[in-house]
Amino acid sequence: MASSKTIDRRSFIKLSSLTGGGILIGFNLFTACKSDAKPPEDLANLNFKDFNAFIKIAENGKVTIISPNPEIGQGVKTSMPMIIAEELDVAWDDVFVEQGPLDTENFTRQVAGGSQSIRFGWDSLRETGATARQMLVNAAAAKWGVDPSECSVSEGVVINAAGDQLGYGELVTDAAQLEVPEGVTLKDPDDYKIIGTSRVNVDIDEIITGKPLFGLDYKADGMVYACAVRPPAFGQTLESYDDTEARKVNGVIDVVAYGEGNKVAVIAENTWAAIKGKKALKTTWSDDSELESSELHDQELGKILEGDDFEVRREDGDVEKAFKEADQVVERVYSSPFLPHNCMEPMNFFGHVTDEKVTLVGPIQTPAGTQAGVAELLGRPKEEITIDMTRMGGGFGRRLYGDFALEVAEIADKIRKPVKLVYTREDDMTAGIYRMAIKYKIAAAIKDGKITGYHLKEAAVNSNMYGLIPHFFPAGAIDNYKVETANYKSKITTGAWRAPYTNFLAFAEQSFFDELFEIMGVDPIQTRLDLLEKVKGTTDENIEYSPERLQGVIKLAVEKSGWGKQPEGVYQGFVAYYCHNTHVAEVADVVMENGNPVVKKVTCAVDCGIVINPTGAENQIVGGVIDGIGHAMYGDFSFDKGKPRDSNYATYRLIRMQETPKVEAHFVQNKLSPTGLGEPGLPPAGGAIANAIKKATGMRLTKQPFILQLAERENKVIG
Template sequence: MEFIKKNNFSRRNFLKTSMLASGGLLVGFNLLSACKADAVMPVDIESLNFNDFNAFIKISDEGYVTLFSPNPEIGQGVKTSMPMIIAEELDVDWNKVNVVQGALDTKHFTRQVAGGSQSIRFGWDALRQTGATTKQMLINAAAIKWNVDAATCKASKGIITNANGDTFGYGEVVKEAALLEVPENVQLKEIKDFTIIGKEIVNVDIDKIITGKPLFGLDYKAEGMMYASVLRPPAFGQKLDSFDDTKTKAVNGVSEIIKFGDKIAVLASSTWAAMKGKKALSAKWEKGTNLESTEDHDKILTKILDGNKFDTRREDGNIKKAFANADKVIERTYHSPFLPHNCLEPMNFYAEVTAEKVHLVGPIQTPQWTVNRVSKLLDRKVEEIHCEMTRMGGGFGRRLYGDFALEAAEISSLSKKPIQVIFSREDDMTAGTYRPAIKYRIKAALKDGKVTGYHLKEAAIDQNMYGSQTHFFPAGCIPNFKLDTANHKSNITTGAWRAPYTNFLAFAEQSFFDELAIELNVDKLQLRIDLLQNVKGTTDKTIEYSGQRMEDTINLVKEKANWGKTEEGVYQGFAAYYSHNTHVAEIADIVLKDGFPVIKKVTAAVDCGIVVNPTGARNQVEGGVLDGIGHAMYADFSFKEGKPNHKNFDTYRMIRMQDTPKVNVHFLQNEKSPTGLGEPGLPPAGAAVANAINAALNKRIYSQPFVKELKKSAILG
């Protein structure tokens, strides 16, 4: 049996502990479950008499349970999987569960951040404890009413039963239970007894999404709300000189034009009128400073790599000696462009600023940080700001930053009206926070058939991307090891992009190891497995990944993808990567059609511990793989004197339906606590495809997008 550790578990501590949800991806739910065997889900749950039980749970006299979570849903599936964890230990019937979004509540909840694939990992123990503790309190209340020992009672699907066969529904004892002391030691279920966790559960919002029910920020409406379309500087580094709004004022529906900073907001009664009015604006912009172009960045990054001004992030052994004594030294340079996020739902946010309060509503990954920034911007107390989170049509890191929420708050404050700021696709693409352009230079020392030295240099635009990844593979596997980073400050805004740091680094490193395996004349999978032996059983706390778990993942993908045994004309590429606490290995199968590489299948093996919801888990891995392939193959974003060269999908290429391969996902079965899945499937995908292309065409790719590189080498027309 698994027990919660004994501690000073007061009711206050229980509330705080039970509120711990998510260290990265935001969750948000409200679980409604009927706890009588013959109960039917009511149409109007608001009219029920709910008793406050704790910060997560309310139970009505009729037996309905409402579970609250503070974290919003960005498509990663936590709005389904996290309620499953509580429902499992609370012992309620999942068929009678409804899920609703909670709001920001810094008094009762912590870690309200959506990013880093950490929700399940950080919430696992606390959410189980919340459900189990609540169930025990309900059992204790029933035992008191029966005047029997609570140890002789049990609960299942919201029904408490004693040794005599008497029963109470949860709703029949909730008032008494809510007044009891919180147990200091409760028993969690054994994993083998799970009835909800590990089952295939569909997305709780799927019906609303399919039928177009209001869930997203763009769906939000409020009485008297005006739509705002904002004209921003066309180039990063430019400032507003002057503007003429004569034609804008003539647009039907436009009510007001507001200048704030170097931006101009057009307020109107409809999205169409606001955007049309913005297009009618005539603005003059100052020339600006440091208006950089993509060609400049390429030269800047190369100059950084050729120089010696780096921050050393990790250094093991004697790297100079390793290279001096090497039989052979291999050095390669890899390059990636800036990338926008291109969420399906463009940026938007609602704000109503009055003398009494500030009301914010919209899709945001960092609600608390955003509220703090709005507080500073408007010089208002945090306590006066109420923030509600909607479901997001994609985040991928873009909605971490909340610039659009600050715009809405400032415009509402100036206009004294409720405002919804809405980006067009062009706004979204040209006023973004981009994945930075990066170059990696990797050098390896080979001695007596082994990799004895490894030196990676990173040059990035405006952001060091390696960061804390110094404890990821291949750190610890190679005795002489060094990681250096440097960056160039730019006016172009950069930030996190799905699978930060690792999304391009995995391509560079795993492509490099593919070359090393060829040079050493060893199987590409075996090279990684041999290196992993050096970290098995390590006590080095700077090594985060598990050599054994990664090896098991590699062996699983090898078996499932039939590595090295495919039919003629099928070429395979392999990559394995650890990120966001999860081990993933992938093999891509490609064929050549008129000389063009066509990706037919990707097989993925994943060790993320216990899989809470297999349906959602597969969706996350499949989505990550396709996202990784699409951006590695096609995505290219550039600037000319600080101005984005791409405004919409007519010039910016993304993966299309006909480009998507079949993705087969296999999970390692174990009883380890679950880890993240929203991002780890992405990093290895590009490398697996690049390595398959090399197997087919004997063409090594060093830059993204791949299609651009293949055209340069005249492989593609």
């Protein structure tokens, strides 16, 4: 099919004067990319800081793709080049991928977040590969004196009707002299050879052999190390510190205050010395007696739910009338705690500040935003600040915030040495940015056996709308529908946590629906399908989900899970949910072992459009489900006088290997543009296992972590 867009010469640049031959092609990785990117004149001494997302086709036919998007473990460094390689029609074994640096002049969305990378890049990446392919075909046709339409391409080789062949490497010099073609033809999905086939992570060899990829691996000549003392409780300030003993530690070089005098960094020759010096530092902090506790948060959120100080996010029909006229009203309150991110790789960043420039290197999801923050902090123009991105050892939203990069920039500015700031695990857990604590009150009105009203109220700590999306299901399916939010301001830092907005809401709403349908005496599957039927044909542009696609995953999950056909002793729970542009349904199988519910299996049905890399897609779903189960069952993080009660895994409970269930992922096959997978598998998991646990134990769960509520049932501590 022909592309609906054209790539002009300014946004699709080619170069013929590459040392050693070859063609360098610039491409729009995102629709927001700038169109005036300028490639280097010569690749002889190329430093990847010198250019951004370009592909080089060498004379030997090999293709190198410079990828500007941060790699957080979601696989975009593999899947995005797969899209280009597909349309370019080269053998995947001939493709090499390199990580590019931040370049705010040429790109405006070098971000890893929201499961949006593939969705935003799909069209531009395809057009990039297809345009490059057509240029090479045109060059071959000119050599043969035939019309380009008489030529075909297969894995980097152009073939004419007579059977003559020319490899891409033989054509790149001639192709570089041609005009950039417009209105190129994109492949039909039925003809894909790379997209839809499983490919291993392009970094896998380096990962499993321990090659330097991550921020903690990064080293520079003359580099020193920093560990920091931060306020032990949110809301405390540093009154004084004594560094006498810290400076006596072998390897400690310096001790500096920073962060408006509220933090102290110990600088040393190695990480161990920095940690020892930090422990030897004596500090005095302000009084903590009036600081917040989790018990206070719980009380205040409860008061908010009973009050009237809410902001309406959506209101359809007459909710008040529906509840007044109802035969029955069902109302429940659901509660969740704060949660830390606990990335496998603790926060870290490298910085070197000189009079001429600021060099930063490390794992970050938002390099452009971090660059702007550093510029403001140091009073330097952004043009003097470079950020190189390493692979991230997990992020889950924590690395959206560049606070740790700003810390190292300030420290480096003070000591004027190349320095790497390293968080210990305790630093990572106690000086974090957390998923906020939330309470939901959900009520439904029932009249004549039908749901006539729905009212959802959210009270969250520092919510900023991270907890609630008002235009997801059941918006549009219930005539009288209202969503309201309220915020409790706290000094505890909160923000995005994997699948923000939905990671707890999915459990609350879907558990509520399961109980509601049970009270009404209706089938939970068919009732969901019937409600979705009402949304078909809607003209409401605010509705974000597709009722047809949500129905599709419901039916697929029912089929693949053997819903209702399991042997005695296997209890199943069901959830269907839409978030991050992807539709997912999950069925959890739970059995009772020694009086405790145990999750044995989760079956997932997913509609994410075209699946680029099945292996990567499955990994994202499986990981998301296990993460969702683990935190719903066990995740509990609280504060006492502003101080986190847990600082390491000795007391903070995560899911254990023997507790992870089998997870099956089944993908709806279609030709729709792809959407994200890093997050959508997580939100439904908590609700699916909660609904299954209800069938197994008779207990409706309304609080996370479930283990605490289950312990109350048995009057004992489980696990």
